[in-house]
Amino acid sequence: MKSLSLEQLQRRFDRLRSLQRRLARAPATHFIACGKRYDLPLSARTAKPCADVIPPRIVDYMAGFFDGDGCVSRHKDKYQLSVGQAESGSEVLLLFRNLLGGGIYAKGRAQGTRQVTLQWSVFSKRAQHAAAKLSRSSCFKHEKLWLAAALPERSRQNGMKPSRALCRSWSYLAGFFDAEGSIRIRYPAGLTLQIGQTSPYVLFAIQDFLARTGIQCSVHEYSGRHLLEANRTEECRLLLKRLLTAGLRVKRHAARVSLELAPGNFHHVRSKLQEVVGLQSRYRRLTAAGAERAYEIQKTRTKIDRGGGIAEIERPRLVQSQLMNLQATHRLKCAEERYVLLRADIRSQLRQGACIGNS
Structure with missing residues (x-):
């Protein structure tokens, strides 16, 4: 690649990113979890009955995960609990389904760098049961879970709600x-x-x-x-x-x-x-070479901040100039590296069947 300025690299990168965001892949038809293939959608009708007894450590884990990525929503007079994850998190979605019922569905399609999102959802009575289980350990979404669980007021007054x-x-x-x-x-x-x-x-x-x-x-x-x-x-x-x-x-x-x-x-x-x-x-993210450049910049900046020894910082202007050159080189190299990576990613997506869709 011929030498380009930082501004030229940024313009080319922006144009390619705009193209990449329009590249769509085929909708997901399955996911892999725990070494097993599951076809989508994984219907709630085929789920096992909700577990009556779940080990406290598992409830705590699920409540923590739900506090991070879960959602409580209401449709008319019925509640829905849902958790969205990329396929890498499908094992956790399967855990929610196996213990609390519900189904797992594909949400949206892969486009650009956005992966297909899988979503565990549970409705109505099962949502109420799931909310009651999770509310016992929830820290962040406990109030919404209590509403979905339809817990009686007396239970709340008896110390279920943390202070x-x-x-x-x-x-x-x-x-x-x-x-x-x-x-x-x-x-x-x-x-x-x-x-x-x-x-x-x-x-x-x-x-x-x-x-x-x-x-x-x-x-x-x-x-x-x-x-x-x-x-x-x-x-x-x-x-x-x-x-x-x-x-x-x-x-x-x-x-x-x-x-x-x-x-x-x-x-x-x-x-x-x-x-x-x-x-x-x-x-x-920095490349391996970028990480080493950033480390050298940090060492030089630390040397200036601490004052260094007479021999090391004998000429402060020279060291400041060295730092500025290191930073300028780092910015240019980072721009080159991410531009090359983006081109390679787009070519790979096209080879895998991606096509230009709506932005």
Whole structure:
């Protein structure tokens, strides 16, 4: 590829992204979960009766997952509970169906980088039963679940409603992290765990829960959302191990891969991790070379901030100039790398039968 300026690369990237967003794939006809194929739609009529007794740790996990990705809606005088997930989360949808009834359906079609969304839904009496089960452990959506469960007022007055938001257990946190969490690795061997939400309500509850176990994290606002973040690598390792023990499902493989991270194997672990994570940030993620460039920039910036030794920062203007050159090169290389990746993705989608649909 001939040398292009940053502005030229951005214009070409924007045009290709516009094209990619219009590329649609055939509707999903099945999904794979637990090594077995299930045809879509997986009707509610064929579901087993709702389980009367569910182990508390499973209820906690499901409540955490529902608090993250679930929805309570009302149609006339009947309630519906639903959870949407990409196919990578189909195992959890199957768990909801097997224990609470309902069906699993394809919602929308794959277009651009958007994958087909699968949705577990349960209606009417079964929705009421499911809401009653989940409301016992819910932290964030308990009020909506109580309404859907049609619990008598006396039950609410007898202490079923918590006085404040509480993260009840590691199993609840495992479910919530499976729904809303993300794992990031930092060059050369750092870990960061994040959970995003539009409301900080449940994040503060999780922060309190983790603080009691000695794990420190912060909650701050970012791009209109609230983000809970833990960035001390050893604490992140401990947190991932506890989540795995508590029943992490959707992000189980990603967590195990991340725990392999050590000085010297960053690129190997990063490559394995990219195979199992979603596509939402695909064109913002750094390549292996980009991660090394970013690390060099951070080292140079730290050297300037700390003042360095006389020998190291003998000529401050020279170091500042070096930093600016590193940053400019990094921006240009990142633009080139994501442009090349986007072209390759579009060609791959076309080979797999994608066609231009409505934007």
